[in-house]
Amino acid sequence: MSTKPVTGTEKRLTDRQDNWWIEPLFTVLSLGIFGLYAMWVAWNRQHYEFGPYISPFYSIPIPGVHARDLDWLAISPAFLVLWIPLGFRATCYYYRKAYYRAFFWDPPACAVPELRKSYGGERAFPFVLNNLHRYFWYLSIPVMIFLWYEAIKAFFFSDGFGIGVGSLIMLANVILLSYYTFSCHAWRHIAGGCLNCMSKHKTRYNLWQRITRINESHGFWAVISMFSVWFTDVYIRLCSMGTITDFRFF
Numbered sequence: 001m002s003t004k005p006v007t008g009t010e011k012r013l014t015d016r017q018d019n020w021w022i023e024p025l026f027t028v029l030s031l032g033i034f035g036l037y038a039m040w041v042a043w044n045r046q047h048y049e050f051g052p053y054i055s056p057f058y059s060i061p062i063p064g065v066h067a068r069d070l071d072w073l074a075i076s077p078a079f080l081v082l083w084i085p086l087g088f089r090a091t092c093y094y095y096r097k098a099y100y101r102a103f104f105w106d107p108p109a110c111a112v113p114e115l116r117k118s119y120g121g122e123r124a125f126p127f128v129l130n131n132l133h134r135y136f137w138y139l140s141i142p143v144m145i146f147l148w149y150e151a152i153k154a155f156f157f158s159d160g161f162g163i164g165v166g167s168l169i170m171l172a173n174v175i176l177l178s179y180y181t182f183s184c185h186a187w188r189h190i191a192g193g194c195l196n197c198m199s200k201h202k203t204r205y206n207l208w209q210r211i212t213r214i215n216e217s218h219g220f221w222a223v224i225s226m227f228s229v230w231f232t233d234v235y236i237r238l239c240s241m242g243t244i245t246d247f248r249f250f
């Protein structure tokens, strides 16, 4: 950060002279556009599968039920799954920090003043719902299991086992989503919280240590996994529309 002093009677929002606004702007654009894209995909109800590939937005966490079996529903089957990852991300500690800063300027960055005059914390509606994060984590586990199932299925084509670009994209996506889900602060607390003496709980301590290692980069996993979900859907959509051809390695 530059230490150049403010001169004269010039009034500034902040004395910071670095590009502190880039991060909140990136958050507004990426979260805003992703949110709109997710809603559009859900309403669209088309081009969400190609061969053994299925968009993560349409991976329904109900055994034996495929999204296309639910075409008779008045609402898009995507909404049956979408509320879980959206609730999970909306209540995530990383995203809370990101959207409080970017959308509410609460505050937008360190040493930049906030807009509000009083502080109510997360005790009133709707922000009190952020306390449900741990429960969204529980709900995300079956979603992750189904995403892994769909990712493995992506290697089985109508003519047998094979590897396509889409198979690898779906696999990479579910790995990134697993890093995001299992680097969660709530999961870390479930594993190692409320213990007076870690040495008496070796298994939980070891698990807590492993989670802590990936938890340090939780913000990174949050962002990269959002883009991977986005990219996976776009890839499958473009293949399904015939815009691009899926390359098969064998």
Ligand code: FES
Pocket (backbone or CB within 6 Å): 088, 092, 093, 094, 095, 133, 137, 180, 181, 183, 184, 185, 186, 187, 218, 222
């Ligand atoms: Fe981000 Fe739990 S804190 S997913």
